[in-house]
Amino acid sequence: MSHTFYISASYAVAALVTLCLIFWVWLDGRARQKELAELEASGIRRRSARPAPTDGAAS
Amino acid sequence: MPESLAITKISDLANPTRFLGLAARILPWMAGITAILFAIGLYLTFSSEGDYQQGMTVRIMYVHVPAAWLSMMCYSVMAMSAIGTLVWRHPLADVSHKTAAPLGAAFTLIALATGSLWGKPMWGTWWVWDARLTSVFVLFLMYLGLIALNRAMDDPGKAARVSAVLILVGFVNIPIIKFSVDWWNTLHQPASVIRLDGPTIDKEFLWPLLIMAVAFTLLFFTLHIAAMRNEIWRRRVSAQRRMAARMAGHAPVKTSAKEA
Numbered sequence: 524m525s526h527t528f529y530i531s532a533s534y535a536v537a538a539l540v541t542l543c544l545i546f547w548v549w550l551d552g553r554a555r556q557k558e559l560a561e562l563e564a565s566g567i568r569r570r571s572a573r574p575a576p577t578d579g580a581a582s
Numbered sequence: 583m584p585e586s587l588a589i590t591k592i593s594d595l596a597n598p599t600r601f602l603g604l605a606a607r608i609l610p611w612m613a614g615i616t617a618i619l620f621a622i623g624l625y626l627t628f629s630s631e632g633d634y635q636q637g638m639t640v641r642i643m644y645v646h647v648p649a650a651w652l653s654m655m656c657y658s659v660m661a662m663s664a665i666g667t668l669v670w671r672h673p674l675a676d677v678s679h680k681t682a683a684p685l686g687a688a689f690t691l692i693a694l695a696t697g698s699l700w701g702k703p704m705w706g707t708w709w710v711w712d713a714r715l716t717s718v719f720v721l722f723l724m725y726l727g728l729i730a731l732n733r734a735m736d737d738p739g740k741a742a743r744v745s746a747v748l749i750l751v752g753f754v755n756i757p758i759i760k761f762s763v764d765w766w767n768t769l770h771q772p773a774s775v776i777r778l779d780g781p782t783i784d785k786e787f788l789w790p791l792l793i794m795a796v797a798f799t800l801l802f803f804t805l806h807i808a809a810m811r812n813e814i815w816r817r818r819v820s821a822q823r824r825m826a827a828r829m830a831g832h833a834p835v836k837t838s839a840k841e842a
Contacts, residue, residue, distance in 0.1 A: 533695075537649065537695075549808075558815075
């Protein structure tokens with residue numbers, strides 16, 4: 524096999540693994556954002572994200 | 583007092599909500615700078631002349647060496663985060679070492695694969711069980727073990743503490759990898775860039791290599807911050823689902839009373 528094969532294969536492996544990593548992180552982020560949006564749409568929010576109760580509502 | 587003020591400021595920055603805000607602001611910039619550096623690095627790589635002995639196969643160095651550096655740097659970042667988990671019990675430290683493990687495994691895989699592809703035409707063999715190659719292979723197995731450990735335990739806090747201990751024990755492998763070429767007689771060449779007496783590599787190869795190394799390093803930090811952000815979101819989703827399940831457990835009282 525020629526040296527060009529080894530060079531091309533090295534760059535192909537590096538590019539493939541790097542691109543898989545980038546897509547995996549990106550897709551994971553999108554999936555989590557979607558889940559959080561769905562939860563928020565169904566009215567489930569973090570305690571710190573909820574509006575503070577007013578004085579009247581507390582009584 | 584100034585010291586306590588500094589600790590408070592660091593602690594504030596390490597707040598997950600503040601981290602998410604910071605990540606949203608800096609990630610586009612980091613991704614853009616990484617892409618520009620890769621473009622410059624790859625241009626210099628493919629416009630440089632071949633080595634007088636290795637010919638054009640020297641180009642494999644520009645991906646192999648940064649990936650190998652990152653495989654060790656990622657583990658060092660994990661070791662620092664592990665200290666954060668065990669000493670300060672900070673949840674962001676747990677998130678940091680958990681999300682760095684798959685990145686470290688990927689860069690170690692690139693280093694092993696490109697090293698093997700470089701070894702065949704230069705050494706005449708794909709693989710040899712010398713100290714450098716074996717210790718990097720052990721590092722790859724450690725990354726896989728840590729990923730498996732994190733996925734095997736349901737409680738993220740417990741998984742983080744167990745992983746942190748294992749990471750710190752495994753850190754002994756990092757100086758072994760670095761100095762294996764000096765301590766033992768290996769087929770792998772000794773260090774030619776990070777040396778006490780300065781780099782021995784020609785400047786024509788050194789600059790593209792350094793630019794590629796910075797590009798790979800920025801890529802790692804960009805992906806690490808993005809993966810940490812994803813993990814924080816994942817934990818928030820789990821917490822909110824648990825909360826919804828608890829609320830659902832209390833809610834049906836009205837319905838059952840009506841039915842009764």
